[in-house]
Structure formats: C-alpha cells, structure tokens
Amino acid sequence: MPDLLIELFSEEIPARMQTRAAEDLKSRITNGLVEAGLTYAGAAAFSTPRRLTLAVEGLLAQSPTLREERKGPRVDAPEKAIDGFLRGAGLTREQLEERDEKKGRVFYAVIEKPGRPAADIVAQVLEETIRGFPWPKSMRWGDGALRWVRPLHRILCTLTTEAGTAVVPLSLDGITASDVTEGHRFMAPAPFSVTSFEDYAAKLKRANVVLSAGERGETIWNDATNLAFASGLDVVEDKGLLAEVAGLVEWPVVLMGDIGAAFLDLPPEVLQTSMREHQKFFSVKNPGTGRIEKFVTVANRETADNGATILAGNQKVLSARLSDAKFFWENDLRVAKSAAGLTAWTDQLANVTFHNKLGSQKDRIERIAVLARALAPMVGADADRAEQAARVAKADLSSQMVYEFPELQGLMGRYYSAAAGLPADVAAACQEHYSPLGPSDDVPTAAVSIAVALADKLDTLTGFWAIDEKPTGSKDPYALRRAALGVIRLILKNALRVPLTKIFAENFWSADLMSFFHDRLKVYLKDEGIRHDVIDACLAMPGNDDLTLLVARARALSDTLKTEDGTNLVQGFKRANNILTQAEEKDGVEYSYGADPQYAEDPAETALFAALDTAEARIRPALADEGFAAAMQAMAALRPEVDAFFEAVQVNAESEILRRNRLNLLSRIRTVCLQVADLTRLDG
Structure with missing residues (x-):
C-alpha cells in the first residue's frame, strides 16, 4: 500500500489561517480519496509559514472494480x-x-x-482541492487564473511503495508536481528531493524547518521560560500569542531583551498589551513585584552575533511604541487628577451614540446609575456608592489609552478612578462591571461591583428588547445571550434574591424577558445535569423570577429524581393524577377535599392517610424556610405507602362512598406532591 505525501509551498501564509488551512487540506483530500474508492490507514496535516503538508499512510494502490x-x-x-x-x-x-x-x-x-490507479485519483482530487480551497482571502498573481492565499511556488506530490517513490503526474497553471521542496528561506534555501514523509521531515529539520506547529510552540515556550528563569523572572503565559508566533517562524530562535527604564512604571497590563499587539512580544515579569521588566521575541533565523542586531532593532521599535503608551498614560492621569476628574470624560460620551434608538453612551450611563441605586439594597451595597460607581464605570471609554487599546477598557477605568481619589470599591467596579464576559470568566463578588454589573447587563437586555432587537436563531449581534448568562451567574454565584419581574416593571419600558432568562437558565444548568423538564416543573411554581429560589428548587428535585424512591413516587403520583383527572372529567366535579380515614377499609389506606399527615407536617415548614431538599425528601418518603395503596386497593370501588373517599385521598397525594414542584411537567 503506497503512502501519499503532499506539500503546497507558497509565500508566507498568515499565522491565523494556518491551522484551519491544514485541517481543510486534510479533510478535502481524504474525503475526495474515499469518495473515489481509495481508503487509507491514517492521515496527518502540518503547517508552517510557507507550506501546507499532508501525509497519508496505507492508501490503496487503486480503487476497486x-x-x-x-x-x-x-x-x-x-x-x-x-x-x-x-x-x-x-x-x-x-x-x-x-x-x-x-x-x-x-x-x-x-x-x-474498472478500478483507477491511485496516482490518477490523487491528481484529480488534489487539483480540485487546490482550485476550490476555502481561504478566507485569496489572490491571483501573474497571468494565471489560479487563486491562493499567497503566490504558490511548488507542489510536491509523491506516492511511495516498497518499490520506490513516484511523482504523481499533475500540472496546474504552470506548476508541475515534483518530489522537490525547499528549506529555510535564509538558512538553507537550496531545493532538495525527498523519498518519503520520514525523509521529508528529517531533511526539513536539517534545512532549519520545524514542520510541526506544536513542536515549534514547545520550543518557543521552553526556551523563553529557561531564559527568564536564568534571570529570576517569569514569562507571562499567553497561549493565543504562542500559537500565533509559532505560525510566524519555521526555525524559532528565542531572544530576551530589556525594556527601557523610562517605561517600567507603566501599568503591567499596558506594557503587556502594547508588546503583544504591536510587536508579538511575550512579557517577562518579576515574580516578586509583578512588574514587567523584560520581553521575549522570537526570530526566524540564527545569526552570527547571536541575535544582538535583531534585539537592538526590536528594542528601538519597542521604545517608540512604548513612548506613545507613556504619553497616553500621562495625559490620561492629568485628566483623572484634574478638578473635573472623570466627569470630563463622561460628559464627552454624550457625543458617542450607543444605539440610534437607545441614545448616547451618557444616556445609558444615567440609566445604569438609576438601576444600580435600586439594586444596591438587594445585593448588600451602599446605594450612594453603587450610583457613584455606575456614573464613572465607563468614563475610560473617552481616554486616550482605551482609544488605542480597546481591550483595556474597565482596567484603565480602575487605574484612573484610583488616581482621581475615588473609593477602592468604586475603582474596582470600573473594571469588574463588565464581568462575567463568558462561561469561564470570573464573577464579581464585591457588592458595588455586583450592583453595577447587574445594572449594566439588565440595561442592555431590556433596552434591546424594548426596540425589538432580540436574538434570532444563531444571530445575536448585541450579545444578549451572553448578557443574560452574565446576570444568571451573578445572581447564582452570589446567592442574590433579585425579583426580576418587579425590577423590569419598575425601572424599564415594558420588557417581557423572563422566558428568555428561563431558556438561558436551562442551557446553563444543563452542564450540572439538570434536565429541562425538571426546570419546567419548577418554573410552574410561584416566584420563578427569583433565580436563586428557582435553581434551589430545581437542584433539590433533580437530586430527588436520582433516587429510587423519588422516581417511583413520581410514577405513583402520575398514576394517582391520571385516575383522578379521568374521574373528575367523567363526574363533572372536583375531588379536592373530604378524604376521611374513618372510611378506610384496607390497612394500606389507613397507612397512606397517616403517611400523608406526616409528609404535610414536614413539607409545610420546610417550604416556608425554603428547605427544598427536606421538603422533597419528605415527599419521596411517601413512596412505600403510595405503592402499597395501589397494590391493595381498587380506587373505583362499587361503593360510591368508598370511591369518592379514595378519589379524595388521591387528591391529597396530588396536593402534597404539587407543593414542591409541578410533577405533571416531568417527562416519562
């Protein structure tokens, strides 16, 4: 069985496109081969800045007849x-x-x-793949019609068997397939031929090309951390930057340089952001002080001076970039410390439109401030402090630093609020009110931060709901699902008692949002293993806009249903409810009272009366104290008596007195069980 090797050699492929391109090459080639009748044992794809590579093992020599x-x-x-x-x-x-x-x-x-030779099929599939490759952006060059992300120079395509290696016959817009590739652009540019994937990978390594992006990343990280450790420092972990830099070099050479002393007092986040965004540098910090003191850069070649010239050039460019950052920082601090303080920035936001139907950013700040004040007592925050924080939380949107680095919004607000002499919890709220941004983001726990974070997200949700800009299908341009999840996590993490319906009615336009929150809550609780129907059973109970109460009830019911008594009692309840419902429809009356133990003929009836009395005596006080677990345990404890009753007793007895009494007894079962959740909404 032959092994297939493909390499598409081009000018530099943008780092952000490489991983996806390698996956696309693999899927399109292997799918095409299988559709044509060529199965294979395994396939692996690789990428470097100048090449996409696919190795396929154990390919059939020809498609079957x-x-x-x-x-x-x-x-x-x-x-x-x-x-x-x-x-x-x-x-x-x-x-x-x-x-x-x-x-x-x-x-x-x-x-x-008749079957076709593998070479013919490979040539056809590869040509179709190249011509229809799904690059996000592509270009034409010269006089040809071929499009590729950057000019394509070579196509290596070989089939290797025990008998030797053969080039797959293919010519594409003047590029003829061969068994030849090239090494590193500067360190080993001479072309060379290969006989197999193993030979290819080994010769590339000797020609200063590391084929695996993962191996390049490991080399970069290990060399960077070793250099930093030797100086008593730590490299700031940045997986996204590591993946990007691994896609910029074929032969990574790690160098560590100094940051000018004039810039060391800049906030570490400013240094890190500037170096990452503009230079693709890793930050190196002092573990004792947390201060960023050096940087790590990754060159694509070894030099006779061990990178000294490269470092000197990088440090010169970095100084220019950091000079801008320092200028922004110092100017912003002057504004923050002025008599007007952060108000100067919030006033400017009157000229920044949030949404043409929802007013300016300053209008929004006013709404958030009012709501934060209203929410403060519910979250244990001082109302004046919550309103103060809401009025300055977005002031940094007008700062020069955030204009240059939007990802620093909130964080810079914290620095500027502190510089303006505002209380620490107000400064913290400037940063934390955006959180949580996603399912893994930290949730604020400080009272003032919680108040502003809730107000911010609730204003977003109710505002866009009011102008009918709701999520549809997969489209959610204003991230309203994320905002709702943020509200849910804030409430549950901090065990808040927030009556959302009342808040909507008192503070907003009419906004029917609860069903949207309930849908997001189902998605959130799915990760806990809580079924949708369990939540539906609890949604039918009073107080379902109090998410903490709702989730406590749902968790207790979910836990009860995981027990044998719980699941069996639900079946008994449904049996009782079905019999009762049919009888009420037939008789045109409601059997909701009047069950009398003196009419109990069977010991199982007497035992059920006693068990219901015991359960009700436990359930009522438990529910009054919101002890849902205890209430549901008391409910589940009914299971033996309910089972025994149905085993021993015929509900629809010939005696009308017995029949009515037993139907009223079933009504007691239904009433007791429905106190904890609407069990009729459970599946099964």
Whole structure:
C-alpha cells in the first residue's frame, strides 16, 4: 500500500489561517480519496509559514472494480424502451443478458467500472482541492487564473511503495508536481528531493524547518521560560500569542531583551498589551513585584552575533511604541487628577451614540446609575456608592489609552478612578462591571461591583428588547445571550434574591424577558445535569423570577429524581393524577377535599392517610424556610405507602362512598406532591 505525501509551498501564509488551512487540506483530500474508492490507514496535516503538508499512510494502490447490475425492460418491450435502457447503461444490445422471471424474460445490464490507479485519483482530487480551497482571502498573481492565499511556488506530490517513490503526474497553471521542496528561506534555501514523509521531515529539520506547529510552540515556550528563569523572572503565559508566533517562524530562535527604564512604571497590563499587539512580544515579569521588566521575541533565523542586531532593532521599535503608551498614560492621569476628574470624560460620551434608538453612551450611563441605586439594597451595597460607581464605570471609554487599546477598557477605568481619589470599591467596579464576559470568566463578588454589573447587563437586555432587537436563531449581534448568562451567574454565584419581574416593571419600558432568562437558565444548568423538564416543573411554581429560589428548587428535585424512591413516587403520583383527572372529567366535579380515614377499609389506606399527615407536617415548614431538599425528601418518603395503596386497593370501588373517599385521598397525594414542584411537567 503506497503512502501519499503532499506539500503546497507558497509565500508566507498568515499565522491565523494556518491551522484551519491544514485541517481543510486534510479533510478535502481524504474525503475526495474515499469518495473515489481509495481508503487509507491514517492521515496527518502540518503547517508552517510557507507550506501546507499532508501525509497519508496505507492508501490503496487503486480503487476497486465496481460491478453493478441493472434490471431493464422485458425482452418483448417496445424498442424505444429498450433503446432508452441501453443509453442509460452505456451498453449495446449484444452486451445485455436475458433472464427468466415470473412475468417473462427480462433484460439485465451488467456494468463493470474498472478500478483507477491511485496516482490518477490523487491528481484529480488534489487539483480540485487546490482550485476550490476555502481561504478566507485569496489572490491571483501573474497571468494565471489560479487563486491562493499567497503566490504558490511548488507542489510536491509523491506516492511511495516498497518499490520506490513516484511523482504523481499533475500540472496546474504552470506548476508541475515534483518530489522537490525547499528549506529555510535564509538558512538553507537550496531545493532538495525527498523519498518519503520520514525523509521529508528529517531533511526539513536539517534545512532549519520545524514542520510541526506544536513542536515549534514547545520550543518557543521552553526556551523563553529557561531564559527568564536564568534571570529570576517569569514569562507571562499567553497561549493565543504562542500559537500565533509559532505560525510566524519555521526555525524559532528565542531572544530576551530589556525594556527601557523610562517605561517600567507603566501599568503591567499596558506594557503587556502594547508588546503583544504591536510587536508579538511575550512579557517577562518579576515574580516578586509583578512588574514587567523584560520581553521575549522570537526570530526566524540564527545569526552570527547571536541575535544582538535583531534585539537592538526590536528594542528601538519597542521604545517608540512604548513612548506613545507613556504619553497616553500621562495625559490620561492629568485628566483623572484634574478638578473635573472623570466627569470630563463622561460628559464627552454624550457625543458617542450607543444605539440610534437607545441614545448616547451618557444616556445609558444615567440609566445604569438609576438601576444600580435600586439594586444596591438587594445585593448588600451602599446605594450612594453603587450610583457613584455606575456614573464613572465607563468614563475610560473617552481616554486616550482605551482609544488605542480597546481591550483595556474597565482596567484603565480602575487605574484612573484610583488616581482621581475615588473609593477602592468604586475603582474596582470600573473594571469588574463588565464581568462575567463568558462561561469561564470570573464573577464579581464585591457588592458595588455586583450592583453595577447587574445594572449594566439588565440595561442592555431590556433596552434591546424594548426596540425589538432580540436574538434570532444563531444571530445575536448585541450579545444578549451572553448578557443574560452574565446576570444568571451573578445572581447564582452570589446567592442574590433579585425579583426580576418587579425590577423590569419598575425601572424599564415594558420588557417581557423572563422566558428568555428561563431558556438561558436551562442551557446553563444543563452542564450540572439538570434536565429541562425538571426546570419546567419548577418554573410552574410561584416566584420563578427569583433565580436563586428557582435553581434551589430545581437542584433539590433533580437530586430527588436520582433516587429510587423519588422516581417511583413520581410514577405513583402520575398514576394517582391520571385516575383522578379521568374521574373528575367523567363526574363533572372536583375531588379536592373530604378524604376521611374513618372510611378506610384496607390497612394500606389507613397507612397512606397517616403517611400523608406526616409528609404535610414536614413539607409545610420546610417550604416556608425554603428547605427544598427536606421538603422533597419528605415527599419521596411517601413512596412505600403510595405503592402499597395501589397494590391493595381498587380506587373505583362499587361503593360510591368508598370511591369518592379514595378519589379524595388521591387528591391529597396530588396536593402534597404539587407543593414542591409541578410533577405533571416531568417527562416519562
């Protein structure tokens, strides 16, 4: 079985496109081969800045011969019908077979499609893949019609067997496939031929090309951390930057340089952001002080001076970048410490439109401030402090630093609020009110931060709901699902008692948001293993806009249903409810009271009366104290008596007195069980 090696060698592929491109190459080639009848044992794709590579092992030498039988018309059918069958089968009349069947002799066409050599199939599939490759952006060059992300220079395509290596015959817009590739652009540019994937990978390594992006990343990280450790420092972990830099070099050479002393007092986040965004540098910090003191850069070549010239050039460019950052920082601090303080920035936000139907950013700040004040007592925050924080939380949007680095919004607000002499919890809220941004983001726990974070997200949700800009399908341009999840996590993490319906009614336009929150809550609780129908059973109970109460009830019910008594009691409840519902429909009355133990004829009836009395005595105080677990344990404890009752007693007895008494007893079962959740909404 031959092994296939493909390399598409081009000018530099943008780092952000490489991983996806390698996956696309693998899926499109392997899918095309399998569809053509060529199965394989395994495949692996690789990428570097100048090449996409695919290695396929254990490929069939040719596609199998296919034999197909087609049943045609009867032998005595009209000539037109027979001619049509011949055309469809691609055969002559002499090539047809005649077979006896119940309704007479019938024509059959036996069509054989001989297998094709692997080389022919590979050439066809590779050409189709290259011509239709799904680059996010592509270009044409020269006079050709071929499009690629950057000019394509070489196509290496070989099939290797025990007998040797053969080049797959393919020519594409003047590029002829071969067994030749090139090494590092500067360190080993001479072309060379290869005989297999192992030979290819080994020769590339000798030609200063590390084929695996993962291996390049490991080399960068290990060398960077070793250099930092030798100086008593730590590299700031940045997985996204590491993946990007690994896609910028074929032969990573790690160098560590100094940051000018004039910039060391900049906030570490400013240094890190500036170096990452503009220079693709890793930050190196002092573990004792947390201060960023050095940087790590990754060169794409070794030099005679061990990178000294490269470092000098990088440090010169970095100084220019950091000079801008320092200028922004110092100017912003002057504004923050001025008499006007952060108000100067919030006033400017009156000229910044949040949404044409929802007013300016300053209008939004006013709404958030009012709501934060209203929420403060519910979250244990000082109302004045919560309103103060809401009024300055977005002031840094007008700062020069955030204009340059939008990802620093909130964080810079914290620095500027502290510089303006505002209380620490107000400064913290400037940063934390954006959180949580995603399912893994930290949730604020400080009272003032919680108040502003809730107000911010609730204003977003109710505002866009009011102008009918709701999420539809997969579209959610204003991230309203994320905002709702943020509210849910803030409430549950901090065990807040927030009556959302009341808040909507008192502080916003009419906004029917609860069903949206309930849907997001189902998604959130799914990770806990809580079923949708369990939540539906709890949503039917009073107070379902109090998410902490709702989730406590749902968790207790979910835990109860995981026990044998819980699941069996639900079945008993449903049996009781079905019998009762049918009887009420038939009789036109409601059996909701009047069950009397003096009419109990069977010991199982007497035991059930006693068990219901005991359960009710435990459930009522438990529910009053919101002890849902205790209430549901008391409910589940009914299971033996309910089972025994249905085993021993016929509900629809001949005696009308007994029948009514037993139906009223079933009503007691229903009433007791429905106190904890609407069990009728459970599946099954």
